[in-house]
Amino acid sequence: MDFQAILKTVGILTLVSASLSVIISIAERVLNNYGMVELDINNGKKKLQVKGGSSLLSTLASEKIFIPSACGGKATCGLCKVSVQEGAGPLLLTEEPYISAEERKQNMRLSCQVKVKNNMKLLIPEDLFNIREFICDVKEIEDMTYDIKRLHLQLPPGETISFKAGQFMQFYTKPYGKIKEEVFRAYSISSKASEKDHVELLIRLVPNGICTTYVHTVLKEGDKVRLSGPYGDFYLRGDCEELIMIAGGSGLAPIRSLVYDVIEKGLPHKMRFFFGANTLRDLYYMDEFAQIEKDYPQFQFIPCLARPAEEDNWEGVTGFVTVALADQVDSGQGKEAYLCGSPGMLDACIKILKEKGFTDETIFYDKF
Ligand SMILES: Cc1cc2nc3c(=O)[nH]c(=O)nc-3n(C[C@H](O)[C@H](O)[C@H](O)COP(=O)(O)OP(=O)(O)OC[C@H]3O[C@@H](n4cnc5c(N)ncnc54)[C@H](O)[C@@H]3O)c2cc1C
Ligand code: FES
Incomplete structure (x- = not known):
């Protein structure tokens, strides 16, 4: 094949691949354009008009309904379960390990895996509506060991948090370095439940971990951080001696x-x-x-x-x-x-x- 023929072939291939990516991007836009859909929560107690196309977890979060989640939507923590009575489609392979036979009967789904595509009917425990978002001041960062830092996070003036000792918060990182998107991770509250104007977290550095590297190398006293919570059922029962x-x-x-x-x-x-x-x-x-x-x-x-x-x-x-x-x-x-x-x-x-x-x-x- 002479040089001109090679150039022509490369040109044709480039044109075909460019056209394909345009077609794919248009198809994605059309296919992902689910328009506005209705989320009916707890048998009509709340009805939300939301834009389709995102996960149920992030769609609910954008409506200030915070479902517990520890892995940031990677289908590895199994905490983000919600009962979807209608509109979720079949159970996905990524959900199967976390949904027991009993939970399948209750239409439990991992909300980080279910995409909002059409009208849905959901059952959400009432106490999750108490979960709130806080923009906190990083008042203190203290080294507790060579790999554990204590964060004292002050709530905005006048705001308070009520939590049960043992529960956790979700901590949101800002994009930094090569990390282009916000991530969130779970951290247990180490401070006293009676101290309602701040929370303290103890964060251990995980090598190459997105959130812990952010906390250990980027975050400074005086910064602001976003938290939501409280979450979780790890708290005192106390029916014993x-x-x-x-x-x-x-x-x-x-x-x-x-x-x-x-x-x-x-x-x-x-x-x-x-x-x-x-x-x-x-x-x-x-x-x-x-x-x-x-x-x-x-x-x-x-x-x-x-x-x-x-x-x-x-x-x-x-x-x-x-x-x-x-x-x-x-x-x-x-x-x-x-x-x-x-x-x-x-x-x-x-x-x-x-x-x-x-x-x-x-x-x-x-x-x-
Ligand atoms: C309910 C709950 C409460 C938690 N409370 C705390 C707490 O109080 N303090 C605290 O420090 N952490 C706590 N965690 C863990 C925390 O949520 C994060 O998973 C952890 O900090 C790692 O986040 P990352 O973004 O830095 O790592 P990622 O970016 O998520 O992970 C990076 C890599 O490290 C691996 N990895 C992740 N976690 C670990 C680990 N622990 N050990 C070894 N390898 C790991 C991952 O598989 C991945 O390959 C809690 C988790 C849960 C579910
Ligand atoms: S957020 Fe962890 S499994 Fe869904």
Whole structure:
């Protein structure tokens, strides 16, 4: 083939591919143009006229109805379930792992996966309508360990938040560096439920994580951040004599709030808090929990180091938190367990708790 023929072929191919992309983009616009549709919520209690084409999760958020979500719509947390009575189409493959047989009967769907294309009928629990959005001032950022920061986020003047100790907020990042879109992630509230003009979060850096890199390297005191919440069903039931609390890393956040809640409300529960870490540099809030232990004999703090370094001169419990749990908790009788930390650690602890007689009704957790 001579040079001219090659040029001609390349030209034709370029023209064909350009025409194809124009056709695809027009088709996308036509196909995604669902116009205005109606969302009927809770049998006509609320009717919204919304623009079709986006996920149900983001469509509801733009109407200030915030459905719990921790993964930012990636279909990996399973928290964004909503009952869609009509208009959602068949269950998608991405939803299947999160929707049980019982939930299928109730038409439960992952709202981040369902696209709003036509009129829909939804059932949304009333308490989700209380979830609000806040633009907060970053009043303080403190290093708690080499990879955990504490954020003190001040609500706008005059605004307050009511939450149950143990619940979480959604934190929205702004685009930065190569990240061109806002993302949101879940963070448990570590501050006291009685402090209603601010929330504190404990955020552990995940290497290459979008939100935690933003918090650890971009966010500064004096900035403004957007939060929504409170969310979640990890909170005190308290139908028992003793609370067994277990956390690792930033999982300490909701447990701290729970401990203060029990104390401030003058509840009678005994509390034992097992905190698992690798080495001394992973421990934080040590002085504070030691002080609570002194002031309130109902509370016992048990930090456990899995691999203390020689220079740590560690004299406390050595070994995985599971070992301390197996040694020190005799049975599940009269107790509830509250756990927060990585899935691996929590699964291992839950196995031990069940061997001791705890049940699904007496074990509560947030895995992250
Ligand atoms: C109910 C709930 C409460 C939570 N509370 C807290 C809290 O109080 N403090 C806190 O620090 N985090 C908390 N998390 C976790 C938090 O929501 C984010 O998932 C986490 O901070 C990572 O976000 P990212 O945007 O930085 O990482 P992403 O950009 O989402 O992830 C980047 C990469 O890291 C991997 N990755 C994500 N998370 C982890 C992890 N934990 N360990 C190892 N690899 C990971 C991902 O698979 C991905 O490959 C909570 C999660 C839930 C569901
Ligand atoms: S938002 Fe996480 S599964 Fe939908």
